Amino acid sequence: MTPVKKHVTTKINGESVEFLCEPRQSLLEVLRDDLALTGCKEGCNNGNCGACTVVLNGRPVNSCLVLAVEAADASIETVEGIAEQGHLDPVQQCFLEGAALQCGICTPGFIVAAKALLDKNPDPTEAEIRFSLAGNLCRCTGYDKIIRAVQAAAQARLAAQQSS
Amino acid sequence: MIEFEYAAPTDLDEAIGLFAQAGDRATLLAGGTDIIVQLREGLRRADLVIDVKKIPELSQFEYAPETGLRLGASVPCWQIYENESIAAAYPALADAVRIIGGWQIQSRASVGGNLCNASPAADSIPALIALGAVAHLAGPGGRRAVPVAEFCTGPGKNVLQSGELLVALTLPPAHAGSGSAYQRFIPRNEMDIAVVGAGSWVQLDESRQRIAAARIALAAVGPTPRQAVQAAEFLCGKEPTEENLHEAGELAKQVATPISDMRGPAEYRTHLVGVLTRRTLAAAVERAGTFQP
Structure with a gap:
């Protein structure tokens, strides 16, 4: 039996975003595969390499070690949000x-x-x-x-x- | 990763009810830095993941110099080392949580989770034991308190009964003239698992010249963290001279029964127990000389 998908509303790079996810899906998986934010990379997928680092509620985290459903009502910043108005940080x-x-x-x-x-x-x-x-x-x-x-x-x- | 359901109760009783109902089919999620990897790699099976971070008793901490620290089980590492009062009162714990994984891990990983995971090499557990921490548990049968020194029962195993969860840790007040330290040996600079870890706590007497009380705990020297009781008792009433700290390190070696594995041979680990016990005691004594709550 496939678990019921969860509806998640969150903020990514300052914009309100909604998505559906399975509880098993990582934030990394949803960012890359469903939201096309492919800047964060899957390296080790177990929290060692940091290639998937995003900022979650002001703290850097490995997005492979966050369930996407945990991101409900959070504020997320990805590498795509770092350059402002076309100017590199x-x-x-x-x-x-x-x-x-x-x-x-x-x-x-x-x-x-x-x-x-x-x-x-x-x-x-x-x-x-x-x-x-x-x-x-x-x-x-x-x-x-x-x-x-x-x-x-x-x-x-x-x-x-x-x-x- | 195998499919599972997700629940995030906001009330402790609701969480206990859910956990008791699901029994061994459920697992608890705090920082997720161990659990998510275990679920993904098939090392742990669960039909239900219960996220405990929305329960106030688990997600909050309180510190007052008179009453000590009450640390909710899901409070992440960074909240400890970024709190100057807590880091000054319990430096061994701050030492340990600064080196658990990297910055990203410390944003999520909790001390409660590190304890429940019950790794023989866990960094926070010797610090907690040295600081005299007590684990507060709740389950369908009610609440109970267990000293952290008695919490782990084997690699990955602990005293939690089916349906029971860790709510909080309490640390007694830190008095003037007390100090503590945690150090581990790893072959890399950061991001590694302890070959051996040692946590020491001392309380100096009023003259600040002698050790009135001490506790020493070790990681990665046996199936569970170990307390070096005889070494600590030896120090009571003695001056913290180089010879006395060395002797305490030699006595601490007697409780170490390490295995030989890829991280190091048993003989080398035993040698490290002596070195790290001496060094953490010296650091604890130095900190004790200046600490005022």
Whole structure:
């Protein structure tokens, strides 16, 4: 017997969204397969790699470890919501300029987690960046460029704040 | 993942009723970081998943220096280490929840879930035992309290009866001159399972020169977390000198009966018990010297 589908209303990147899901479906599955938000990636599907990172009610989470039905009445931010009005966020810009990616599968998760870090701690030390991004794995092993991109993004954000 | 139904009761009695009715066909969901993986990989079967995060008794915590901490079973890790008062009063617990998985895991994983999962290598359990935590359970037969030191009965096994759930953990008030620490050994920097973990708590006497009381607990040294009672008793009334802390580490080794596996051979784990016991005791003593509730 297939369980009854659940009707979920939630907010994704500031917009109200409704969907039907089976209780077994992960938030990652619904975001990618039903809502066409394919920026979040399925890496390990067990909470180790962070490629599926989204921000749920202000906290970074692995969307593979959230049931979609748990997202009812929540607020979700995905990588698709990070660029504002066609302008890349400093984190995205610095990943691009610093070539902080190789194959790119881990990149959306890194960008979501790095932006969440800078929103909370605008001027982190290198150790704080590495500690906060420990839940995001890059198997091309480009970590140094990623760390440098996050440091550059922090500086860019601080400079933009000072000039405004 | 196998199909299941989902319920998210907002009332404890309603949850107990649902859980008792479904019996072994139901499983509880807090942070989901263990349960969802177990369901997906077929390691656990359930027809009904009961999400307990909407029940106030489980999702809330209260802290007051006079009464201590009451931690709802589904409160996620980050709420502990981001609360300065709680992290200062119970530093061993803050140490442990800062290193459970990465940031994403800590946004969801709960201390209550870490305890119920009853892994011999769980990071939060030695910290809870060292801090004298008590688990508060509720089920169709009523409520009861069990010291966390007696909660785990084997790998993945605990004292919860069918239909019974963990409601909250309570930690006694932290007094001036008390301190605690948790450390684990892993071959990586982060995101790994303890080869050995150790949690220590000390209460210094009024002169702050001697240890009045101590508790030491260990992870990944046997089928359940272990308390090193003799090592803690040895320290009572003694100064926290290097020799005394070393001796406590040697005594703690006597309760370790580790297995050899891919994380490390038994002999190496036993050696780590001595090192981590000594280091966590030293860190606990240092913190105790400055702590004021």
